[in-house]
Amino acid sequence: MQISSEGELSAAVAGATEPLSIRGGGTRDMAGAGTPLSVAGLSGISLYEPGALTLVAQAGTPVSLIEQTLAERNQRLAFEPMDHRALLGTTGEPTIGGIFAANVGGPRRLAVGAARDFLLGVRIVDGRGTVIKNGGRVMKNVTGYDLVKLMAGSFGRLGVLTEVSLKVLPRPETEATLVLDGLEDTAAVAALCRAMGSPFEVTGAAHYPASSQTFLRLEGFEASVKYRLERLRDMLAHPDTRLLEAPDSARTWANLRDVRPFQGLPGDVWRVSCKPSEGPEVAERSGAESHYFDWSGGLIWILTRPGDDLRARLGAFDGHATLIRADEITKLRLGRFQPEKPGVARLAAGLRAKFDPKNIFGPGERAAS
Numbered sequence: 001m002q003i004s005s006e007g008e009l010s011a012a013v014a015g016a017t018e019p020l021s022i023r024g025g026g027t028r029d030m031a032g033a034g035t036p037l038s039v040a041g042l043s044g045i046s047l048y049e050p051g052a053l054t055l056v057a058q059a060g061t062p063v064s065l066i067e068q069t070l071a072e073r074n075q076r077l078a079f080e081p082m083d084h085r086a087l088l089g090t091t092g093e094p095t096i097g098g099i100f101a102a103n104v105g106g107p108r109r110l111a112v113g114a115a116r117d118f119l120l121g122v123r124i125v126d127g128r129g130t131v132i133k134n135g136g137r138v139m140k141n142v143t144g145y146d147l148v149k150l151m152a153g154s155f156g157r158l159g160v161l162t163e164v165s166l167k168v169l170p171r172p173e174t175e176a177t178l179v180l181d182g183l184e185d186t187a188a189v190a191a192l193c194r195a196m197g198s199p200f201e202v203t204g205a206a207h208y209p210a211s212s213q214t215f216l217r218l219e220g221f222e223a224s225v226k227y228r229l230e231r232l233r234d235m236l237a238h239p240d241t242r243l244l245e246a247p248d249s250a251r252t253w254a255n256l257r258d259v260r261p262f263q264g265l266p267g268d269v270w271r272v273s274c275k276p277s278e279g280p281e282v283a284e285r286s287g288a289e290s291h292y293f294d295w296s297g298g299l300i301w302i303l304t305r306p307g308d309d310l311r312a313r314l315g316a317f318d319g320h321a322t323l324i325r326a327d328e329i330t331k332l333r334l335g336r337f338q339p340e341k342p343g344v345a346r347l348a349a350g351l352r353a354k355f356d357p358k359n360i361f362g363p364g365e366r367a368a369s
Contacts, residue, residue, distance in 0.1 A: 004041040006123070006131060006162045012037060013160070014129025016360050022156050024060055026092040028084050028102060030155065040095065042162055045069060053168050054120065059097025059161040066096055070168055078169040079115045080106030080257060087259045087269060088325055097161040103153035106257040107217070110196065110295045111203040112169075116152030121165035124151060126158070127356030135165065150351070158355040172219040177204070177249040178229055180214040181240040185280040188214040189297035191236055193276055196296045198235060200228040205296040206256050215244075217253060256294060259324075262303050265290075268326040270310050272300040274319030285314050309334055 003009045013020065019034035040060045047056035050073040057066060063081060070076050081104045083094055098104075100122075103115050121135030124147065134147035150158060180191060188207040195202050195216050204217030216232065218225050233241055244252055255261070262269050267289055274282050279297030288310075290303040304310055307330050311321050320338035323331060340348060352359075 001036065002038045002041050006042065006125065009037075009039060009042070009125050009160060009162060010129045010131055012129075013125050013127065013360055016358070018360075020360055022160050022361065024095040024098040024101075025062070027088070027090045027094050028098065029088055029090055030102070039097070039160060039162070040093075042097075043095075046163070047165075050075060053170075054165065055168055056121075056163065056165045057096050058163050059095060059100075061096050062093040063096055063099060064093060071171070074171045075168045076171045077118070077166075078108060078112045079118055080108040080253075081115065082106050083258050084324075085258075086263045096164055096166075100152050100164055100166075101154065101156050101161055107204040107206060107253055107294050110205065110298065111201070114152075116149060118167045119148050119152050119164060120167055122147055122151050122161060123163040124159035124161055127358050127360045131162070132159065157352060157361050159361075172221070174222045174225055174246050175203075175217060175219040175249050176225050176229055176246065177244040177252060178216045178218070178232060179242050179244060180216070180236065180238045181242070182212050183207070183214050183238075184212070185209055185283060185293070189276060189279050189293060191238070192216070192293070192296040195232060195236065198232065200232045200235075202232070204253055204256075205294075206253075207293040207297070208256070208261070209292060210261070210290060215252060215256070217249060256292070259301050261292060262290070262301065262325075265303060266306065267303045268306055268308065268310075268330060269324045270302040270304060271322045271324050272302055272310075272314070272319060273322075274298060274300065274317055278317065278319075282314060282317055282319070286310060287313055306330065307333075311338065 001012065003012065020037045021032055021034035023036060023038045024040055042058040042060040044061060045055060045057045048069060067077060081099045084090065100115055100119055105115050123131065123133050125131055132147065151161060183191060191214055192205040192207060196205055201218065202216050203219050204215060207214045218228050259269065272282060276297035279293055279300055283291045283300050286302050288302045288304050292301055302310065314321060322338065323334055323336045
């Protein structure tokens, strides 16, 4: 069923007696079981104020349309959302509602924050079919709940986003990337962490072990980027460095963001979040076919043999492992998300009972916090 208005969605949810499979752009393979209900028709930018750095759009609006609109005014989505299509082999168009529902960010997260940090307000339809508004750019709030934060990363389990208000940022004049060649994992992550602790405003910090390349991105005015790159290079004092100028730098970070190194390779893909300082140890314990680091070592993309239980290999650690790509049998056997701790599970169950008492949005799984 195709939904074209918030009213239609409200009526469909209110009248539903069995779980619904809510679908947006269909690029993340996360719709789950239930009667298909597409909200891709809820599309369009309803308000854009470049001077106030704010934009309001219906949840089904393609991210590409938003990025194009922002580019015309030399602005951008600061949180750099990942595009999953190359990795998962999916089609369709990523939507802004899907981005916020899954809290999808990219390499710039460690410098500017997550997608949820740019979400100002939301409109949702809950499990009763009630339209709820919360946050900026709206008149009615729901006392006691910060729906803006609850909805970001909820994967649609508390309600269906119909509209989002968000903050955007100016596009920098240029970017460049300093590449350190020849470092192994531990030394590379140490260099990344040192760079992130410097005053040089690094906006990307990644390491790709397969080619022993360590990447540090700087953005801003051209003269400032040039100066900071020189100072960063002096501080790190690595003997083998080179620069990627704007076009090559942008292409490199887009490839890392979208996990293109694993595109087309056989095996399962995991997204592991951990303390940056523990990243090399976690990667070693994985026994993986291949891996690489983002977020200064705090995010590890891991390629394993099909069906491997990475969580069992890693054991207890301060973080979580999410299964991003695998066959359906493996997804069912291992679960996409790290099992919740008992206290978190009770809190999540209480929220689901409040917002979706009929369990219309399906039993589903929950993401780790």
